[in-house]
Amino acid sequence: MTLSEKILGLGQQWQQEVERQKVSESKLLEMEEAAKALGERVAQAALGSLLEMAGKGYQGAALDCACGGKLRFQRYASRPVRSLIGEVPDERAYYYCRECKTSRSPLDEKLGQSAREISAGVERRVARLGAELSFGAVERVLAEFDLEISDRQIETVAEEVGERAEQLSEAEAAAAQTQALAPRPPLRLVGGSEAKPAPARTWVVEMDGVMAGLQGGAWQEVKVGAIYELGARVEISRDRWELLDKQRCVSRWEVEEFRRHLWALLLRSGARLGDRIVVLGDGAEWIAQTVAELFPGATQILDFYHVSERVWAVANQRYGEQAPAAKAWAETKLEALKEGRVGEVLTALRRLEMPNAEARQIRAETVGYFERHRHLMAYDRYRAENLPIGSGAIEGSCKHLVAARCKQSGMRWTPDGLGDILALRCWVLNDRLDELCPKPKVKIEWAKAA
Numbered sequence: 366m367t368l369s370e371k372i373l374g375l376g377q378q379w380q381q382e383v384e385r386q387k388v389s390e391s392k393l394l395e396m397e398e399a400a401k402a403l404g405e406r407v408a409q410a411a412l413g414s415l416l417e418m419a420g421k422g423y424q425g426a427a428l429d430c431a432c433g434g435k436l437r438f439q440r441y442a443s444r445p446v447r448s449l450i451g452e453v454p455d456e457r458a459y460y461y462c463r464e465c466k467t468s469r470s471p472l473d474e475k476l477g478q479s480a481r482e483i484s485a486g487v488e489r490r491v492a493r494l495g496a497e498l499s500f501g502a503v504e505r506v507l508a509e510f511d512l513e514i515s516d517r518q519i520e521t522v523a524e525e526v527g528e529r530a531e532q533l534s535e536a537e538a539a540a541a542q543t544q545a546l547a548p549r550p551p552l553r554l555v556g557g558s559e560a561k562p563a564p565a566r567t568w569v570v571e572m573d574g575v576m577a578g579l580q581g582g583a584w585q586e587v588k589v590g591a592i593y594e595l596g597a598r599v600e601i602s603r604d605r606w607e608l609l610d611k612q613r614c615v616s617r618w619e620v621e622e623f624r625r626h627l628w629a630l631l632l633r634s635g636a637r638l639g640d641r642i643v644v645l646g647d648g649a650e651w652i653a654q655t656v657a658e659l660f661p662g663a664t665q666i667l668d669f670y671h672v673s674e675r676v677w678a679v680a681n682q683r684y685g686e687q688a689p690a691a692k693a694w695a696e697t698k699l700e701a702l703k704e705g706r707v708g709e710v711l712t713a714l715r716r717l718e719m720p721n722a723e724a725r726q727i728r729a730e731t732v733g734y735f736e737r738h739r740h741l742m743a744y745d746r747y748r749a750e751n752l753p754i755g756s757g758a759i760e761g762s763c764k765h766l767v768a769a770r771c772k773q774s775g776m777r778w779t780p781d782g783l784g785d786i787l788a789l790r791c792w793v794l795n796d797r798l799d800e801l802c803p804k805p806k807v808k809i810e811w812a813k814a815a
């Protein structure tokens with residue numbers, strides 16, 4: 366039976382069933398379901414027929430093995446593969462080398478089918494969702510779309526794709542280590558005269574450390590970096606900004622490792638020699654060292670949102686949690702900071718009468734924080750230069766990479782599992798999923814085929 370004949374038969378069967386159930390008199394909900402059921406059966410028939418054409422991968426009684434021995438044909442093994450349109454049979458020739466105990470399936474190699482019993486299309490969806498949601502949530506979402514996969518399987522697949530992402534990131538970081546920023550390309554070549562380089566651009570680099578919970582109650586610090594070009598930041602309403610493009614990197618290893626990844630990210634972002642680098646951070650020592658090592662001469666800004674958290678803590682200690690007086694005090698001081706009056710706020714902090722020892726301790730820490738980072742708090746100047754003063758002002762700051770996926774209540778990770786999922790999430794957010802799970806290249810052009 367040809368595929369066309371099969372489809373015709375399926376259509377007739379469907380028609381009868383639709384008439385029997387009087388689907389044409391039902392609501393759209395039922396019609397839609399009935400039509401989808403037909404579509405799936407037709408798709409299964411089409412996939413089955415394509416697989417039939419691909420053959421079973423029999424290539425004779427024996428194949429040469431890499432070990433120098435022979436891979437001998439064993440049998441046709443049947444292994445159903447879960448695809449986007451249900452289970453499809455995958456019968457293929459199976460070869461085995463007795464010398465080195467490896468096996469091969471030429472058909473699977475030709476199809477690009479992994480040893481796992483899911484298709485590449487299912488793998489891509491699992492990876493895409495696994496980057497955003499807990500494994501249990503992915504299981505429930507996929508079940509809603511008629512794809513039954515257990516959360517354990519989802520975890521395995523997502524972690525495997527994540528491991529691929531981690532390895533690729535590692536390779537990029539290694540390659541970037543010996544590279545410097547390229548000179549800016551010439552704007553245009555003017556006949557005979559000197560070519561002018563393109564104008565310098567400004568790159569904003571955000572860095573932060575986030576803790577994630579490991580199994581057994583330990584915590585793992587994860588360092589996150591984000592880079593964007595200042596021009597990609599647009600003001601959607603007063604003091605509300607949206608980023609059109611931002612690239613991120615993440616590392617759970619030592620800070621040196623993170624720096625290698627951040628440098629690779631800067632190169633990939635397209636920064637050139639002579640471009641301006643602006644670094645936003647919480648004032649941590651490792652950030653200062655990273656700047657000194659990677660971007661000497663960068664403009665450093667103390668993230669305004671970290672500063673405001675501290676100002677609010679002092680206000681709440683002094684006037685009471687959420688007291689109107691606390692709000693009034695904190696808001697006045699933050700406004701003064703935005704206008705560059707750091708000295709004035711520092712004096713007010715020092716003079717503030719605190720009710721108890723704990724409150725005095727918090728005030729002292731904040732005073733110390735201001736004294737240490739005063740040179741990074743010229744917010745009036747940064748604002749005048751149109752630079753961002755707070756990473757938190759941007760929807761999806763770099764913590765979003767870790768917190769939204771890996772710090773949900775009750776989540777406890779193995780170190781490797783955490784690394785895999787963070788790498789996967791990072792690649793997905795950077796819009797690089799295609800490099801991990803390629804999109805199919807085929808596109809049926811109905812008009813041409815007609």
Ligand SMILES: [Zn+2]
Nearest residue numbers: 430432462465
């Ligand atoms: Zn062998």
